[in-house]
Amino acid sequence: MDLTVYPNLVSVPETVAMDAPHFTTRGSISVAASSNQPVVTIRKFFPETWIWDLVSVSQSGAMTINKTIPDSITTWQAGAFCTSPIGFGVSRKTELTAFQPFFVSITMPSSVIRGEVFTLKATVFNYLQSCMMVKVTLADSQQFSAQVCVDCSYTQCLCADESWTFSWTITPLVLGVVKKTVSLTLPNVFVEGSAVASVSVLGDLMGRALKNLASLLAMPYGCGEQNMLLFAPNIFILQYLESTNQLTPQIRSTAETYLISGEDSLQDITSLQT
Numbered sequence: 488m489d490l491t492v493y494p495n496l497v498s499v500p501e502t503v504a505m506d507a508p509h510f511t512t513r514g515s516i517s518v519a520a521s522s523n524q525p526v527v528t529i530r531k532f533f534p535e536t537w538i539w540d541l542v543s544v545s546q547s548g549a550m551t552i553n554k555t556i557p558d559s560i561t562t563w564q565a566g567a568f569c570t571s572p573i574g575f576g577v578s579r580k581t582e583l584t585a586f587q588p589f590f591v592s593i594t595m596p597s598s599v600i601r602g603e604v605f606t607l608k609a610t611v612f613n614y615l616q617s618c619m620m621v622k623v624t625l626a627d628s629q630q631f632s633a634q635v636c637v638d639c640s641y642t643q644c645l646c647a648d649e650s651w652t653f654s655w656t657i658t659p660l661v662l663g664v665v666k667k668t669v670s671l672t673l674p675n676v677f678v679e680g681s682a683v684a685s686v687s688v689l690g691d692l693m694g695r696a697l698k699n700l701a702s703l704l705a706m707p708y709g710c711g712e713q714n715m716l717l718f719a720p721n722i723f724i725l726q727y728l729e730s731t732n733q734l735t736p737q738i739r740s741t742a743e744t745y746l747i748s749g750e751d752s753l754q755d756i757t758s759l760q761t
Contacts (some may be wrong), residue, residue, distance in 0.1 A: 530590065532559035537563060544569065548576075556585045601659050607633075610652040613645040618643050623653045632658045672698045701728070701738045707749030718749040 493746065534557055544550045548569065567578045594608040611621050622642045625633055634656040635641070643651045673682055703724055707717040725742045728734040 495750075518714045530592075532558045549690060556583070560587060561585060579630070586614075589619075599659050601662055604656060604658050607655045607657045608652055610650055611643075611645060614648055616647045618644055618646040621651070625655055628646070628658065630661045630663075632660060701741075704738070704742055704745055706745050707752060711753065714749055714752050718746070718753070721745050721749070 521532065532555070537557055538552075538554060540552065542550055561584075563583045565579055565583065569576045569578075580614055592610045592612065593663075594610070596605050599605055607625075609623060610622065613619055613621075620642065621644070624641065636654050636656070639654065641653055645651055655685045669686075671684060701724070704721055705717045707721075708713045721742055725734070725739070725746075728738060
């Protein structure tokens with residue numbers, strides 16, 4: 488899905504020279520002087536926790552670590568602690584603010600299915616101290632159909648510290664491809680030739696247990712803790728099979744029998760404790 492933003496500078500209140508009106512490269516807001524082609528950078532590095540590293544330091548206690556700032560427009564708080572044979576130390580917290588003067592934020596659903604209709608929203612933020620005439624277009628694609636918003640304009644003048652949201656109605660037409668990369672580290676000691684890796688792809692959270700889900704029903708017994716250990720899963724299994732239209736009269740009867748028996752046992756235990 489390609490989204491193109493065409494900003495043009497206007498002299499309200501002052502003009503800013505900008506050869507790369509689309510975006511600048513991450514970590515830099517300088518203007519490319521040698522080329523009139525815009526530099527487009529896709530913001531896709533959004534970790535919840537940025538740095539969590541264990542490093543060894545010298546006797547000075549100082550260490551320099553080079554990291555790339557994530558694409559999030561936010562303030563990061565950093566702290567550190569150190570252990571040694573003679574004690575334990577905690578540093579004061581410090582802050583780092585990551586900021587971009589001009590960028591586009593696209594609101595996308597976490598997942599969609601083919602034929603589903605959703606609203607794609609693109610918000611353009613202008614934190615430059617000058618006004619811009621922004622034109623936003625959505626590239627044509629064979630993978631989805633797009634309808635423009637009724638009575639919406641896709642050209643907008645954005646002045647300093649202003650933003651504007653553009654929207655389209657999107658319908659996916661084809662199936663997508665999900666790529667996953669997995670890295671494995673073998674232990675230091677293992678039998679030569681015994682290393683085997685297997686991959687299983689399931690379309691349901693309970694996929695492995697679906698075929699034998701009813702066999703997980705069990706008769707509660709024992710003390711209160713043991714009883715609840717078997718009692719609660721019976722409820723969840725019954726609810727899941729019922730919500731997915733897989734519950735048969737026989738399974739329902741078995742589950743209800745186990746639940747009644749477990750409830751009676753809990754009441755007996757409560758009576759004895761009283």
